[in-house]
Amino acid sequence: MISPRVLRTRLERHLPILEWSRTYDRDTLTSDTVAAVIVTIMLIPQSLAYALLAGLPPEAGLYASILPLVAYAIFGTSRALAVGPVAVVSLMTAAAIGNLGLTSPAEYAAAAITLAFISGLILTVMGVFRLGFLANFLSHPVIAGFITASGVLIATSQMKHIFGIDAHGHALPELLGSLLESQHLTNPITLFIGLSTVGFLFWVRKGLKPLLLSTGMKPRLADILAKAGPVGAVAATTLATWGFGLHEKGVAIVGEVPMGLPPLTMPSLSPDLWGQLFVSALLISIIGFVESVSVAQTLAAKKRQRIVPDQELVGLGASNIAAAISGGYPVTGGFARSVVNFDAGAETPAAGAFTAIGILLAALLLTPLLYFLPKATLAATIIVAVLSLVDFSILTRTWRYSKIDFAAVAATIVLTLGFGVEMGVSAGVILSVGLFLYKTSRPHVAEVGLVPGTQHFRNILRHKVDTHPEMVTLRIDESLYFANARFLEDYVYNRIACDEPIRHVVLMCSAVNEIDVSALESLEAINLRLADLGIKLHLSEVKGPVMDRLKRSHFLDDLTGQVFLAQYDAYRALTGPHPVDSREAGE
Amino acid sequence: MISPRVLRTRLERHLPILEWSRTYDRDTLTSDTVAAVIVTIMLIPQSLAYALLAGLPPEAGLYASILPLVAYAIFGTSRALAVGPVAVVSLMTAAAIGNLGLTSPAEYAAAAITLAFISGLILTVMGVFRLGFLANFLSHPVIAGFITASGVLIATSQMKHIFGIDAHGHALPELLGSLLESQHLTNPITLFIGLSTVGFLFWVRKGLKPLLLSTGMKPRLADILAKAGPVGAVAATTLATWGFGLHEKGVAIVGEVPMGLPPLTMPSLSPDLWGQLFVSALLISIIGFVESVSVAQTLAAKKRQRIVPDQELVGLGASNIAAAISGGYPVTGGFARSVVNFDAGAETPAAGAFTAIGILLAALLLTPLLYFLPKATLAATIIVAVLSLVDFSILTRTWRYSKIDFAAVAATIVLTLGFGVEMGVSAGVILSVGLFLYKTSRPHVAEVGLVPGTQHFRNILRHKVDTHPEMVTLRIDESLYFANARFLEDYVYNRIACDEPIRHVVLMCSAVNEIDVSALESLEAINLRLADLGIKLHLSEVKGPVMDRLKRSHFLDDLTGQVFLAQYDAYRALTGPHPVDSREAGE
Structure with missing residues (x-):
């Protein structure tokens, strides 16, 4: 029988909410609520914008910001991670579903739900x-390169909303080609809204906070106001469009957004669709997890x-399954949003659940206000957000x-730029692993000698040493x-093919x-070949786990030389007047 | 301008024949001729048998043993390698072409020629x-396992010729299934020929040579007679079939084999066929190269x-292209045949060219004699040959x-047994690489202390050491x-999460x-995190190439501790009364 205490510990491991909720108090509640308000303000325009980026109607972004946040609050272990729609995963969603060649928006939305569901299952x-x-097989540089290239792709794809022209494709050549070939004339009002929003948001990011601080405002309030920049831009451009009837002058607007609770949705169970989406879902899961966990x-x-980390996978998996059953699309922990959440004082995952309440209220009450919101404003929000991801310095x-x-x-x-996100990230992983294998297949081998006055051995080419x-x-x-x-066999044979009166070859195994x-068979071959030439083979500084294993083979019985605990022992024994004959065991 | 001497060296590198032919004399000629005669006697039945194994008419085996040998003699660097049809590559050829579902023998032969051509190009x-x-990414154990499983598959597939029944498929379940389900009755004469040939060949292998030696025969002659066992079996069963008209009593015979020079053939250039055969050709090339080069x-x-090795690739590539233009199929260096060639005294690749002349004479003169050769005899030859490849001891x-x-x-x-050769060898490579990566992703980390009275540091769990x-x-x-x-980050953080008054963490990098x-960024994170806790991070025994690289980053500037040349220096400096402040550079 399991004791209640063990049971509780086990349950807490799988349901982290049980752990932190026990010590939840009024102070924590206040901190979490303040953080939730700030994140909600930031998330409303972002969720609408990223849904458009993913090729979905704006309400999908809101829906993806409600139930998934509650699921993460129950299963996740990070106290500051803000889950929801993020730029890179939205781009990957657009690329994955774009490949299917669907034309009806309903089919497209169903595919997004299914993608979230498969991704949720994979993560769980x-x-x-x-x-x-x-x-871990996604190396830091590959991730950095991938995020940078994705940022460029996203910013380019959003140009269409600002220049009021057509752009399609999921890689740079196609995107740029369609932008340049576009026959539509730029709508000057759209262009003005887009460019002025971009300019405004950059100014908010760099200049607003110092300005507010210089008026004597408290840093915390100044911070919140600076974070509300996108909401301000949304409000101002929506009002202007409504007031001046700009939508009748060619400015594309969001239009009707359904009001109410997220719908209950069912992912498709079609094996064909699962087959087509599986690899995409796997890549989205891994990229989402890596971004989120870091x-x-x-x-x-x-x-x-x-x-x-393993419980984080369950947390993100639950979030994506929640997204799939409530009309959303793939989600993960957002970088910038999590930092804001942390800075705003979030103490527990409850902050995420409170954010979900904020977005739910928006979905219930605010959607009619979004009717006149220009798409160019959302595009500008995305561009400013993703340009902070672009960092080519990783190359230098x-x-x-x-x-x-x-x-x-x-x-x-x-x-990534040339062939899209899926090709880019797959190639990055394969290349990292391939280059690592290539490197280890041609190892560095140093001939070493004794550093005088010590028991230490270093490379004869780099140090003044005794040999x-x-x-x-x-x-x-x-x-x-x-x-x-x-490679080792060739190296040893080449080294002894010389005129020196070599009698002993010592392989110093401190780095082995x-x-x-396979290598054991090569060592056996080297041992036999050297024996033919009257040369003894010795090993030194063999590590414990390696020695344990060698003892289980016949190699040590056949070895012509000895195994020395330390290289210094080998040097003393083999260069002194009376070579030691006793074999010392390695560690 | 290139001097004549440099030119000659370069030419010799790419055409090894130029090198060895300069010192060719009468003694070498005698040795090579004797070796060629013995290999020819061994190769005639083998080449016919392996062609049948590959699903081709017997003459394809003879053709694959003429021009390819000449090509290898020109481009190859091994002085003893005997190139030609071999069991495993023949099986892989059958599997590759079997996948295409061809029905006409002409199409099948054309596919075999194309396979040899693609393989030749890949190798070159x-x-x-x-x-x-x-x-090298094919590990020794994977090759050993693959050869063993292939031997079992080949022996099983040849049962059909001995039991006179039907068997098809390229993996064990299908082969065994078809053998068991076969409706044909066993032909007793075929069975007798097959089983007695198997018994005879095993006896020749184990018992004939000692018997001949005991009669006072010279060892060399006894050896040659023992190697001629298969030819004896071919002659005896052919004569018996002809004399008793056994082919009219249901014994399957080879039938008409065209007499004359190998035909000039052209590989297909159809992109479809190349696409279907490419992966098979790649696997055949790599397996053939590995078997041959070892x-x-x-x-x-x-x-x-x-x-x-790289010139060997060119030599084998040239052989396969030669096979493709002369009605053959993929070839490589055979294990047993090369050992025979070596033991028989082959001194240069000319022995191979002389063997080619022997097989050419057979194709010109002996083919009518093969009409009554029972297929069961060839099957028995194959079974006895491949059973020497089967060695399950690699498992233990x-x-x-x-x-x-x-x-x-x-x-x-x-x-390999369950799904065929291509699946088997691919899975072996992927699994070897995957397991290696998994192992390196969770490295062994040892906490070490000073072995008293030395400057040597070993694992505190395995040795009595000072800390x-x-x-x-x-x-x-x-x-x-x-x-x-x-993993490293987690390991360090877990180690310092204790009650000890730790002030210094030293990472001993002798095995790094x-x-x-990515790892540099982790070290930077560890350094920062330890600094927050008032713990200094040091490195010791950093190797030259690693240190060179670290110097090109900012890490050493930010490092809170020092880099010590030797771990002993670190121990003395950090545990002594006056910690040393000067930073010593690593190698």
């Missing part, structure tokens, strides 16, 4: 089976809190530090496995973390 | 671009010779040594890269062969 399954480590970890670290940073990382980033950026003509010590700077086993069966 | 291109290292290296090592050896290698072998064997309560030293037994960057951008 990954969480339950603790597969969160898979996300911001959650950063924010948790600031308060010495911990997040549990990786170029300076590591050409291999640079190659992975550059390929990710070029392929002995009858003894060659090779430090192999890589685990030995199938991909570099033959693994010797697999 | 890999050689020219020095991509031979790609073959036997070539083993034999070269015995005489202190070297082979050049890997199980004892490494569960990860075992998993890769077991999956390769099961999938200091304010100092934690972690030796990371893996390169730091994107897949384990987060690489720090990529």
